Amino acid sequence: MKAKKLTGERAAEYIKDGMIIGLGTGSTAYYAIKKVGEMVKNGLKIKAVPTSKETAKLAAAEGIELVELSDVKSLDLTIDGADEVDPDFNLIKGGGGALLREKIVASATDQLIIVVDESKLVEHLGAFPLPVEVTPFSWQYTQQMIEKFSCSSKIRKENGEIFVTDNGNYILDCDFGKIEDPVKIAVELNKLPGVVENGIFAEMAEIIVVGYNDGHIEVL
Ligand code: 5RP
Numbered sequence: 204m205k206a207k208k209l210t211g212e213r214a215a216e217y218i219k220d221g222m223i224i225g226l227g228t229g230s231t232a233y234y235a236i237k238k239v240g241e242m243v244k245n246g247l248k249i250k251a252v253p254t255s256k257e258t259a260k261l262a263a264a265e266g267i268e269l270v271e272l273s274d275v276k277s278l279d280l281t282i283d284g285a286d287e288v289d290p291d292f293n294l295i296k297g298g299g300g301a302l303l304r305e306k307i308v309a310s311a312t313d314q315l316i317i318v319v320d321e322s323k324l325v326e327h328l329g330a331f332p333l334p335v336e337v338t339p340f341s342w343q344y345t346q347q348m349i350e351k352f353s354c355s356s357k358i359r360k361e362n363g364e365i366f367v368t369d370n371g372n373y374i375l376d377c378d379f380g381k382i383e384d385p386v387k388i389a390v391e392l393n394k395l396p397g398v399v400e401n402g403i404f405a406e407m408a409e410i411i412v413v414g415y416n417d418g419h420i421e422v423l
Pocket of ligand 1: 227228229230231232283284285286295296297298299300301302305
């Protein structure tokens with residue numbers, strides 16, 4: 204918890220007056236958003252695009268001015284969490300189910316800053332099951348096609364019910380084991396009818412802020 208707070212707050216230091224920023228989703232991004240809220244109360248002038256309904260609610264409560272992505276040309280920076288980060292800065296995201304909006308916002312941003320605690324650093328992606336957002340229509344058929352890539356998958360559930368994303372879709376958590384070629388898997392998955400987006404963020408992150416439980420921070 205301490206590491207998440209430190210890294211979220213450290214990343215907020217990159218934000219400057221006048222910027223339009225993206226705000227990520229999850230328990231680490233939470234601390235960045237709280238810090239941005241504090242900075243706004245102290246006079247910082249920024250506008251923000253949230254990556255989920257949950258983040259929109261939190262940011263609004265913090266007094267952060269929200270805008271639609273379609274109302275701005277691009278974003279100066281985005282701060283978001285991740286479920287895994289490999290040495291080439293490839294990521295798995297979507298543990299919180301917000302991967303589609305997160306990927307759109309990440310692609311619109313000049314600088315993607317990822318905030319993680321040390322537990323998220325891995326040699327190879329894949330120990331964390333890859334979230335894939337799929338359309339509810341015939342999702343089992345989409346699942347069969349995904350499993351042809353030699354993975355096993357589970358439909359995500361919450362309180363016994365199928366989890367529904369902010370976009371009205373479902374999530375398949377796909378266990379590929381070690382992912383040797385994240386770029387290839389990401390491209391191939393998105394070719395399948397019924398796949399809306401997958402949680403591999405390849406070659407998108409520019410800065411990784413890592414928080415350690417002993418209280419120190421590393422910026423990669
Ligand atoms: C949500 C995400 C989150 O950024 C990711 O799951 C990390 O969350 P946390 O900071 O709570 O560990 O991708 O879709």
